[in-house]
Amino acid sequence: MSAQHKAVGDMRLGDHLCLFFDNDEERRSIMADYVRDGVRAGHKVIYISDAVGAPDVLGWLLGEERAVPGAELTEAMEAGHFVVRTAEETFLASGRFDPRESLELMATEIDLALVQGYRGVRIAGEARFSLRRWPGTDQHGDFERMLDEVFMTDDLKAMAICQFDRRWFGAARLADLESCHMGRVRVNDYHDDGTLRITPIFGPPGAELAGVIDAATRPAAERVLESISTRTGLLCLDLGGLTDCDEGGLRLLTRADRPDLGPDRGLLLRAVPPVIAERLRSSGLVALPGVSVEDAPG
Incomplete structure (x- = not known):
C-alpha cells in the first residue's frame, strides 16, 4: 500500500491525514478505531462534529457494538478523555471563522492536554461546516494549509484526521484539500x-x-x-x-x-x-x- 494511504492503526503523533469517503460504514470503521486507539493510548481525543452533539456521535461510533468497547468509550467521555464539540462552537466563537484563531485554539487545547498528563492529542474533524457559507469559511483551505505546516514541525504531540464527504465536495476541491495533508487515512487491514x-x-x-x-x-x-x-x-x-x-x-x-x-x-x-x-x-x-x-x- 502506498505511503500516501496509511492505515488508521499505523498513525503516529505528528500525522495530519485526510479521509475522503462516500460510504458511511467505512468512515465509521476508521473513526471508531481512531477514537478507541486514542483512548487506549492515553491520548486526549477531541471530535469536532459538523452539527450533532456528543450522544449522537458516540452512538454512531459504537454502531451495534454495545458491549465492552461501548462501555470503554462511554467512560472515556464521562471522564473527559473523549470530548465532542460542534464545528460552530469550536470555530465560530467570535462570530466568524478565522484560520489563525482556530490554530491558536487547537494549540491551546494540545498544550493543556499535555499539562494534564495526556501522552498526546487526537483531533478528528468533520469538514462539511466549511460549505455552510458561514462568515470566513471561504478561508477553510488556508486553514488546512496552515494546519499542515504546524503538524510538520518536530515533536508535535498530536495527530489529526480531517473528514471530507465526496458526496458534498467536488473533485477539484478535494484535490486541493488533499494537497494540504500528508496523505490519506484508510481502514485497518484484517x-x-x-x-x-x-x-x-x-x-x-x-x-x-x-x-x-x-x-x-x-x-x-x-x-x-x-x-x-x-x-x-x-x-x-x-x-x-x-x-x-x-x-x-x-x-x-x-x-x-x-x-x-x-x-x-x-x-x-x-x-x-x-x-x-x-x-x-x-x-x-x-x-x-x-x-x-x-x-x-x-
Missing part, C-alpha cells in the same frame, strides 16, 4: 503478513485480497473469511490483487466447503485475474449456487 493482505471493503461489503493464497497463508485467510461470513446477503471478495491461489484457496474463496452459509447467501468474486478465473472455471467451482464471477477488466 490481515497482512507480507505475503497476503486482506482489507475490508464496504460497497458491497466484503474484503479485498492481495498477494498469494497457499498452504502457508490459507489458515489466516480462512480465519478472516469466517469472521465476516455471518453477514447476510451479498459478500464481495475483490481478487484484483491476487497473484496466485492454490486449489485449496480456490475452494475457500468459493465456500465449496461451507454449506452452513444458507440458501440466501450470495458470493461475488470481483476483478478476478485471468489465470485465477481460468482455474475457477476449469475446476467447476463457479457453477456452485450463489457464486458469481466478474473478470478483471482488460
